[in-house]
Amino acid sequence: MFLYKLEIKLTGMNVCLIVLADSDEAAFGYAEGHLVRHFIKKPEVLETVIVEKKRVEKGSGYVIETGEF
Template sequence: MIHMYLYKLEAKGKGFSDAHVIVLAEDEEKAFAAADELLQRNALALIEVQEIAIVEKKRAEKANGYVVEVER
């Protein structure tokens, strides 16, 4: 049985604001790849991801999730 996990990652780089990225993946390697792909796909121009780190990891289960704070 393959276990899936929710990963909350924090990304910093050139061409985009610091971002939290939440992905569903089987392992950390796939989480990093998925987060990078999401950042690239949602960018309006060429970006460079310089730093990306896993902030939290949770097993994907009913009612699991994250609260993402919004800075004002």
């Protein structure tokens, strides 16, 4: 199992998604499912890229940088 950090470019915005999957293909499939459940109307996906991929072990995680508060 791997922990994936995906960056997804949608029409009008970018989103970051962290997903647990067995393979790259599964991670992309799960990403689509999460987008459908998260947004009221399914967004148009322009691009999805894997930014990081880590083997799952105790303490695995990511730091997500955002703009200023």
